[in-house]
Amino acid sequence: MLYMHTVSALLALSCVLTETEAWGYKNGILHNSIWLEQAAGVYHRESRKGRYQLTYKEAKAVCKFEGGSLATYDQLEAARQIGFHVCAAGWFDKGRVGYPIVKSGTNCGYGKVGIIDYGYRLNKSEKWDVYCYNPNSKECGGVHTEQEKILQSPGFPDEYPDEQICYWHIRVRYGQRIHLQFLDFDVEDDVGSISDYPEIYDSYDDISGFAGRYCGDELPEDFLSTGNVMTLKFLADSSVSAGGFRIQYTAIDSSLPTDSDTSTYT
Ligand SMILES: *[C@@H]1O[C@H](CO)[C@@H](O)[C@H](O)[C@H]1NC(C)=O
Numbered sequence: 315m316l317y318m319h320t321v322s323a324l325l326a327l328s329c330v331l332t333e334t335e336a337w338g339y340k341n342g343i344l345h346n347s348i349w350l351e352q353a354a355g356v357y358h359r360e361s362r363k364g365r366y367q368l369t370y371k372e373a374k375a376v377c378k379f380e381g382g383s384l385a386t387y388d389q390l391e392a393a394r395q396i397g398f399h400v401c402a403a404g405w406f407d408k409g410r411v412g413y414p415i416v417k418s419g420t421n422c423g424y425g426k427v428g429i430i431d432y433g434y435r436l437n438k439s440e441k442w443d444v445y446c447y448n449p450n451s452k453e454c455g456g457v458h459t460e461q462e463k464i465l466q467s468p469g470f471p472d473e474y475p476d477e478q479i480c481y482w483h484i485r486v487r488y489g490q491r492i493h494l495q496f497l498d499f500d501v502e503d504d505v506g507s508i509s510d511y512p513e514i515y516d517s518y519d520d521i522s523g524f525a526g527r528y529c530g531d532e533l534p535e536d537f538l539s540t541g542n543v544m545t546l547k548f549l550a551d552s553s554v555s556a557g558g559f560r561i562q563y564t565a566i567d568s569s570l571p572t573d574s575d576t577s578t579y580t
């Protein structure tokens with residue numbers, strides 16, 4: 315058992331992409347997760363350094379940084395029951411490690427459904443991802459599967475608060491594409507958009523498919539995804555806010571070729 319986990323951890327490590335610029339470095343931990351899904355207040359985080367990079371102590375600090383705590387087994391199970399499915403082992407309460415599986419598959423969870431439980435780890439220096447619980451987490455980000463929706467910066471129409479990290483993962487039906495239209499836009503402006511910015515990724519995470527980063531007060535152009543998933547990420551640093559944004563997405567049925575016409579939208 316342990317051997318298999320070590321092998322999978324090593325495999326995961328070997329495909330970690332080169333680290334992009336660090337940000338949010340606090341208490342020795344990088345707080346920018348690669349991706350996040352949330353259900354019932356539970357969400358998964360991994361280190362910016364990649365999968366399986368957090369000791370138990372670091373895992374606790376990641377959750378605390380955002381005002382939450384490590385999820386308990388029951389919280390993880392409650393989230394799982396409403397569809398929270400993540401194929402990555404993470405720390406949860408009391409030094410236990412596991413992950414929630416909703417749908418059995420051969421690549422993940424040994425074909426089982428439920429919390430795949432590695433048990434209470436004796437060695438708290440082992441490195442895994444983490445499952446946090448924060449029912450009062452700010453209203454930003456999340457997983458959206460509706461056919462259309464308006465996403466907005468935290469607090470809109472008021473200015474967004476400092477130090478925001480939001481990930482909106484959009485997933486519509488297979489075969490559909492996602493059309494994004496900016497309705498309002500005002501984000502702290504600087505050269506290179508390094509302070510505050512939304513970013514669009516033409517994929518379900520923020521590792522691949524980077525399609526644009528925006529700041530200032532000019533409405534960015536519409537964007538059309540290649541496939542049926544997209545990620546919108548928003549970061550705000552610790553000073554200077556602005557009016558924020560509203561973005562509408564709409565699922566469109568499309569029989570267009572999916573590889574030829576996206577560049578005109580980016
Ligand atoms: C605990 O885990 C860490 C990280 O995997 C490892 O380097 C260390 O040797 C382990 N300690 C013991 C006592 O097994």
Ligand SMILES: [Ca+2]
Pocket residue numbers: 476502509510550551552553554555
């Ligand atoms: Ca700012």
